[in-house]
Amino acid sequence: MLEEIYAPIMKKTQYLTFICLLVGTATLHGQTPAAKGKTIFDQQCGLCHDAATTDKKMGPGMKGFFKRPKIATTNKPTNDANVIEKINVGGNGMPPFKDTLSDAERTSLLAYLKTL
Numbered sequence: 001m002l003e004e005i006y007a008p009i010m011k012k013t014q015y016l017t018f019i020c021l022l023v024g025t026a027t028l029h030g031q032t033p034a035a036k037g038k039t040i041f042d043q044q045c046g047l048c049h050d051a052a053t054t055d056k057k058m059g060p061g062m063k064g065f066f067k068r069p070k071i072a073t074t075n076k077p078t079n080d081a082n083v084i085e086k087i088n089v090g091g092n093g094m095p096p097f098k099d100t101l102s103d104a105e106r107t108s109l110l111a112y113l114k115t116l
Contacts, residue, residue, distance in 0.1 A: 037112025040105050044097065051116055059094055066114045080110055 031039070041051060041062075048058035055061045060072055068078050073092045076082040084106055090096035101109070 033108040033111035034115050035112075036105075037108035037110065040101065040109050041112055044100065045109075048094070062113060062116050065116055083110060083113065 030036075038051075041049075045051075045062075050057050050061040050063070052063055053061045054063050066078055066083075070076060071078050071082055071086055073094070074082065074086060076085075086094070087101065087106055087109065088096060088098040097106075
């Protein structure tokens with residue numbers, strides 16, 4: 001009889017524990033990919049690119065970058081693969097970041113660029 005009373009409570013407790021573990025894990029890992037990408041952008045890209053405007057610094061401003069049909073310096077469609085290629089290879093005054101950024105950092109940087 002006690003099992004019948006406590007079973008629903010135990011089920012809810014297990015569910016809440018699971019949710020807390022997920023939230024705790026997310027907190028332990030820190031920032032979202034876009035937030036990590038912003039940090040990477042500020043450290044690696046911000047000297048040459050302005051995130052808040054389309055104004056050119058040394059390189060083009062990045063505001064609305066993923067809304068643009070083409071990457072201005074390559075004339076290729078603005079998609080993940082072409083942006084990663086541009087980050088890796090550089091060109092037109094931009095240094096290559098293939099050996100500077102990890103795959104995870106490039107993925108975070110893409111997530112951030114999509115928020116601009």
